Amino acid sequence: MRIFVTGANGQLARALRNAVSQQAGLDLRFGARPELDLARPETVRAPILDFAPDLVVNTAAYTAVDRAESEPDLAFAVNGAGAGAVAAAAAEAGAVMIQLSTDYVFDGTKTAPYVEDDPVAPQSVYGRSKLEGELAASAANARVIVLRTAWVFAPHGANFVRTMLRLAAERERLRVVDDQIGCPTYAPDIAAAILAMARRIESDSWRDSFAGVSHLAGPDAVSWCEFARRILDESGRRGGRVVPVDPIATADYPTAAIRPTNSRLSTERVARIFGVAMRPLDDALRDCFDLMGAGGV
Ligand SMILES: NC(=O)c1ccc[n+]([C@@H]2O[C@H](COP(=O)([O-])OP(=O)(O)OC[C@H]3O[C@@H](n4cnc5c(N)ncnc54)[C@H](OP(=O)(O)O)[C@@H]3O)[C@@H](O)[C@H]2O)c1
Numbered sequence: 001m002r003i004f005v006t007g008a009n010g011q012l013a014r015a016l017r018n019a020v021s022q023q024a025g026l027d028l029r030f031g032a033r034p035e036l037d038l039a040r041p042e043t044v045r046a047p048i049l050d051f052a053p054d055l056v057v058n059t060a061a062y063t064a065v066d067r068a069e070s071e072p073d074l075a076f077a078v079n080g081a082g083a084g085a086v087a088a089a090a091a092e093a094g095a096v097m098i099q100l101s102t103d104y105v106f107d108g109t110k111t112a113p114y115v116e117d118d119p120v121a122p123q124s125v126y127g128r129s130k131l132e133g134e135l136a137a138s139a140a141n142a143r144v145i146v147l148r149t150a151w152v153f154a155p156h157g158a159n160f161v162r163t164m165l166r167l168a169a170e171r172e173r174l175r176v177v178d179d180q181i182g183c184p185t186y187a188p189d190i191a192a193a194i195l196a197m198a199r200r201i202e203s204d205s206w207r208d209s210f211a212g213v214s215h216l217a218g219p220d221a222v223s224w225c226e227f228a229r230r231i232l233d234e235s236g237r238r239g240g241r242v243v244p245v246d247p248i249a250t251a252d253y254p255t256a257a258i259r260p261t262n263s264r265l266s267t268e269r270v271a272r273i274f275g276v277a278m279r280p281l282d283d284a285l286r287d288c289f290d291l292m293g294a295g296g297v
Contacts, residue, residue, distance in 0.1 A: 001026055001202050004053035004095070006086060007060030008032035011157040012100065015191035016057065023195065029053070036060075038082025039074060048089040055198050056090040056097045058083055058137070061130070065104070066256040068125040079129035084136030091141035096201055096210075098194060099137040102130045103150035103182060103217070108260020113221070115266045116148075116213040124257035134213070143206055145197070146213040147190075147270075150263050151227075154187035155291035160224070164231045168243050178225035178247030182263030183217035186284035190216060193276040200274050209273060215265035220281035223247075227281075234285050238293065 003020075007013045008030035020028050029051045037043045038060050048056060061079050062068060068075040083099055090097040104127035105120040122128045134146045153159040167174055193216055201210060222230065225247045236242035250261070270276055279287075 001055065001198055002051065002053045003028045003055045003057060003198060004031065004048055004051050005029070005057045005059060006031050006036060006038070007058070010059050010063075011152055011154040011159060011187040012059040012190055014156055015154055015187040016059070016194065019188060019191040019195055026195070026198070038078040038085065041081060041085035044082070044085040045089045045092070048086070048095075049093050052093055053090070053095045055201065056086060056093070056095050057194060058086045058097065058099050061100065061133075062126070065124060065126045065259070068129065069256040072125045072129070075125050075129040076132060079126070080132030080136055083133030084140050087137035087140035087144055091143075096143045096145070096206060097137060097141050098145045098147055098197070099133060101134050101146050101148040101213075102127065103148060103263040103265055104260060105131045105134070105148065106260050106263070108180075108262045110262055113264040113266040114215070114262075116215060116269055123260065126257060138212075143211060145210055147194070148213060148215050148265060149185050149190055150217045150265055151182045151184040152187055152190070153184055153288065155288050160184070160227065161231050161285070161288060164228045165235060165240070168232055168235070168241050171243060173244045173246060174228060175246045175248045175253070176225040176228045177250050177253050178223045179249050180259055180261055180263065181221050181223050183219070183221050183265055184227055184281055184284075185216070185218040186279065186288060188287070189218070189278050189284055193270070193274070193278065196276050197274045214270040214273065215267050216270050216276070216278070217265040217267060218278050218281050218284065219267070221264045222281065230281065230285060234282070234289050238289060
């Protein structure tokens with residue numbers, strides 16, 4: 001199976017590269033800026049058609065959630081129109097597409113985990129731009145799977161785990177938001193799930209039931225504060241510096257973008273349709289620390 005991945009250097013793309021190196025029968029090609037730039041849709045078509053993929057995974061995105069509030073045009077160009085251009089090229093190549101999206105399409109007021117057909121109401125430029133990408137991709141290619149994930153971490157890249165470890169090394173105590181709840185999701189587990197989905201699409205051929213939105217996130221719901229404590233617990237077990245983590249309210253940590261209070265995603269659909277399951281947070285964290293300890297990947 002031939003898989004084209006955009007956003008070659010991001011957390012998820014790197015995890016896909018590492019996962020594929022352990023699997024036979026998969027041929028991956030990665031596209032990155034400046035050759036493939038979602039802000040310049042004219043650069044998207046040729047690299048994808050040239051590779052003639054069976055599947056295109058669009059991981060590339062403008063992911064700076066707070067900065068997007070002051071750069072809405074760029075965020076919408078990349079996450080909205082750019083995703084549409086990738087989907088159009090995938091359609092022309094006869095390829096299925098997986099479009100990564102986000103829990104931030106929801107407003108966070110629901111008290112239970114969000115299911116795929118819950119009403120969307122993004123509260124930030126980033127969330128609105130990703131929602132536009134979901135719609136643009138689905139309009140351009142009938143064989144699009146929109147995969148909404150959340151709170152992504154990895155042994156590499158810019159993420160909460162690495163930020164907490166850096167701050168714990170610098171400060172005597174941390175203050176972390178305790179009234180936003182979400183499902184931390186390990187990038188290598190997303191990569192493994194995507195490859196399992198790819199194999200299912202290959203073995204069963206395309207089914208219309210695959211299309212549409214699926215949620216894929218870690219099984220454990222925690223606050224950012226609880227997540228920080230789990231990270232420092234694991235670090236402490238390995239001899240890392242542990243400092244107290246004080247819970248604070250969102251109101252005490254103002255940010256440019258509004259984030260959902262409840263970000264929990266139900267993954268019942270992706271388990272039923274594709275048979276994928278995600279590892280518990282503590283198992284994923286251990287794996288992440290193992291890889292960071294080995295010098296990262
Ligand atoms: N991170 C999260 O917590 C989170 C949560 C929910 C959903 N998601 C979604 O999951 C997907 C993967 O996220 P991630 O964490 O792997 O993201 P990431 O680590 O921030 O990587 C994003 C990648 O997109 C690339 N990119 C940015 N602008 C681009 C452009 N104009 N053209 C081409 N590539 C561009 C970046 O390239 P450079 O290396 O050149 O900067 C980077 O490699 C994204 O669609 C994101 O929206 C992420």
